[in-house]
Amino acid sequence: MRHDYTDWLIHFVRDRDFDQDYPVETEEEFDFLVGGELEPDASAFSVLLSILNIGLKPYYSFRNGQTTIYGGTPAICVTEMPIYSFAQYISARRDTKKVSAYGIAILKKEFFKAGGRPVIYGTTDLNVSFEVNTPTYRVLDQSILNKSEQYRYVAYNPSGNNIKDRWIDWSHEREWRWRENNNKDAQIYYRNSDYSMAESPGLPLFVGESNGGFFSKVAIIVWSSEEADKIREELTGYYLAESNNYGIEFNRDVIARSVIIVLEQVKEAVEISKLVDSQTIEGLDKANLLEPILLHKDLELYRKVVETALELAAQEGLKASIEYNAENHPQGPCGFAHVSTFDVTKPEVQFMLANDYASGPFDGQVNIIFKTLWGHSQCLYYKEFIIERMCISLNNSFSDIKFYKTSRLD
Incomplete structure (x- = not known):
């Protein structure tokens, strides 16, 4: 098997940045986007803890004041990059407002079953036109791409060489996306801006297939062993409580099968110990570099x-x-x-x-x-x-x- 191929997909998180993440004009718009789970300037690690609690929530992925998700609905974005490539990527960018060393990894086949699909990089016509084009609602001309598939579209132009015809190439991210569909189990619950309970389309992580969940296990990605200890406490608490703080039932088997990945150890395994297979999560498993939750017997x-x-x-x-x-x-x-x-x-x-x-x-x-x-x-x-x-x-x-x-x- 190729060392750059993996059965896992990564949803990486980053620091919240008010100007970048919330290009809105009214308080109502802000409350709709933000809710009450996180502060507008929350750190990437805080975002990660929130995701463990409530699950993955679709977002608009703003850039330059406009959503980069087309078709009128937000989406959950994940990458097919192997774990070592992910570690290299965040080290190279060194901008926690763009990408950080924290994320959630889920199995590709399970994300697909939930409705996730690989993105479509570019269309035949580079000069796409719009039916609607507002900061949060962008719909392409459906003669270019059907509206139901537009959430998968990513602008692509590797030959661009000037201001009007600019270079765009995000294909190295090997991206997949998920958007709201007709699956009634694809719901998450979280605290709204007025501290009431809110419901949203999304993918819960630890619900379990018997209760309508999608994932048999997840991998939580952090940078250091100290951060892994904090995540281990969080997961162990969920296991013992069998629920989150909103009373949503969690499946102990899913939690027990889940693992914690420390990126410092990944880089050391590949770059110093020369464990080439450790470029993927599958290889980390063979090298015993996946850290589980901590439960005691006797x-x-x-x-x-x-x-x-x-x-x-x-x-x-x-x-x-x-x-x-x-x-x-x-x-x-x-x-x-x-x-x-x-x-x-x-x-x-x-x-x-x-x-x-x-x-x-x-x-x-x-x-x-x-x-x-x-x-x-x-x-x-x-x-x-x-x-x-x-x-x-x-x-x-x-x-x-x-x-x-x-x-x-x-």
Whole structure:
């Protein structure tokens, strides 16, 4: 097999740039394009985390204030570049507003089954004309290309040599695209700009085929091992919760089969270790360079240490409640407080979740459940005082797990 051929497609992400991504004039247009999931200047890594949560959403792909997606509908764009070529590409461009070291890889055959198709580079007539040509709605003359296929069109002119007849060649990206179709399962759910739930055409990543999903596994691409650790926590949290923070059911098998690719390791494997096959995701698999989520077996081994630590923390909570009441603190607002951790990859935390000593994860946050030894009060200050002491106790018991106080007003 050729070293530049792969069964995978990559959707790479980049930093958000207000001027480039949102060429709109009204607040309504801005809200329609942006929604409430991301800030207008969100980093590429934040975009990646959002995609893991809600899935792939079609976009208009603006350039110079106009969409580059024709036919009147937005599209999801992916590239057939091998993973090493992708790493070279982002290193060469060095512009995170154009392309970054983060992305999602999906199997080509599954993207095709969902309705994705390779793009069409150019048409016979280079001087295309339009039926409609606005910043967000561009429809070519249908005598050139049928409207239903125009989302696949990419301008192409490798022989251009002047301002009027300019050079255009994006064929190195080996692009594929997906647009809204009649498949009712091709829907994603996300937070709108007014924080209400919104529905949009799109491709969820972890739903699973039994619930109408399209993908058996995905690969998440990052640059460094430190970033891979963060993604591993995110995926492990989704696995344990079996849903995202909007209650959309996730399939554990899809998550467990998914992998994390570290581009630093890819470049090292090819350029230093001379592992030529590692140019593709398939080759990385053979070289054991695909990092999975982290799930622990034999969790019962951690029962004694966890139960002892929770009992000590509960005793500290009791002492704190007595101390608080003795000091006659003023009554405060009502609210809720929790001992929380985000270390979902630790075996002790996974034991707590498996045995109802904790709840969650909720957006990666795990709330610890205690046997309450102290008197009840709705006062948030009272609860926070107790929780802070319990966090200190747990942090002393578990040196490699960080516990935090989280609270909110009622």
